[in-house]
Amino acid sequence: MKILKYLLIINSCFISAWLNAAEDPFKSTFWEYVSEKHLEGKPYYFDDRIKVSGPDFAENSAQVPIRVDAIDFPSEQIEKIIVFVDFNPISHVLTFKPVQQVQPRFSTKIKLEKASPVRAALLDKQGNWHIGGVFIRASGGGCALPPSGDQQASLQNLLATKSHVVPRSSSTRIKLKTIHPMSTGLQAGTEEFYVNNLTVLNEKEEVMAEIEMTAAVAQDPSFNLTSDQNNQFFLVELEDSKGNKAKKRLE
């Protein structure tokens, strides 16, 4: 009887996995865990239209560049895009919500604890996830060691923001970097302290994109975004986990 019960449980697991019609292309041992944690129990598909790129090797695991590109996905169908890393102690990296006038495409730098799939999951308006990813090799220590760079300097210039805006014929490249230690709190004697909200607005102060982050984003977070308008300047609003706020003009 007991055996039968186990069989039923095992069987139902198989069925639910099969219904998702999705086998993790990286065959990650953490897939079940991270998918349950981040995908809100909604159906998911591995989808080539969601492209994540990064270097083959992290090189500096405290500053790993990634690009998420969902430009091939119908933009009116996009609810949000989340980025997560299977083997990071803080697996959720960020949530990107394109609101208007912004392409579903961005670059940033993240921390990698060790070699891991780095995934982007796009939630469509029907409540289905579309997932892409890249595997990045790393020698480890990105999260467990102090992030490279001078954290003290980041504290002194907290939320100071540098930017570079390049208007193109029918779009505008926006690059921004804001100074913040982005402490994970995982090292002894440190506390978690990071930027949790970054909002990009247009000249009329209308929200274009909202980004929620965790301390898994690299120290001094940097973002590359593309506006599909030809604007001269933008605004950014920042808020960190201690309630410090800043509003800057990007130009």
Next chain:
Amino acid sequence: MTRFALVLFSILSTQILAAQEISYSLKPIKIAENTYVLRGSDKEINTSNGGHIANTGFITTAKCTVVFDTGPSKLYGQELLKVIKNISSKPICLVLNSHFHPDHFLGNAAFEKSSLKALGKTTQQIGRHGEHFRSNYYEALGIWMRDTELTPPSEITKKQFELGGHQLSILPFSGHSGADLVLFDKTTGVLFAGDLVFHNRAPATAHTPGIAWWLNDLEKLKLLNAKTIVPGHGPVTQAETAISSTSTYLTWLDQLMKASATEGLEIMDIIETDIPTHLNNQKMIRYEISRSAIHLYPKYEDAIFE
């Protein structure tokens, strides 16, 4: 139980086998009178090459032998010692480390500590980063690294001297790693350039103080009028050819990064950049561009920011 024993046996036996078999199989190449080079593999460090990616070399003078760089592990250093003993019965009086990167100095563990010399700043850099490099190499190379203790050099004071018929100069530069020692033998015209020079192998830029700095060093190297260059990586060749191989790549990379930063491009754009055909002969170029994009490009971006 039997199965367990079998598994244990097979694990042990493969380890014993590995311990018996691994060897760098060093083959010295004579490049000038009394002057020999051991060519590293133009690949990433891996368990086939045991980390021997950098060139090492030595000069067997009539009085004693000078060694330039010691390779990635104690085993490498020991095998290098054997190679030297087969060629010369004279003692080893000076072992130089060109700079602080692990493929050039971890073999120190096999040499007499008092003979190990480097630039003052290199000794500090090894003190600061050596242990981290050593543990990375253990992780990547496993058994090749056994017994490799960190054996730091001390600062060299004597910079120009005659030794057993060879006029030697030790010159300090900084373009590749912040402290780069080169050894010039006026008698043979051979310049051991360390990683200031890469020949047909894309230069590694992770710790350069700046490409302009490095290019400036290369100009100074030209003035030495060396005949032959032993580059840190890539084949030995005429001095002019090797220097131009390095400067061609660095100039291209510098211009690419400057132009990309002005256009607001991102790190991934550098990583994915098209490689021009005149650089197709540079081995490991894709790998090194990716590393340079990560380490160096943010400095170009910072220069553009408001």
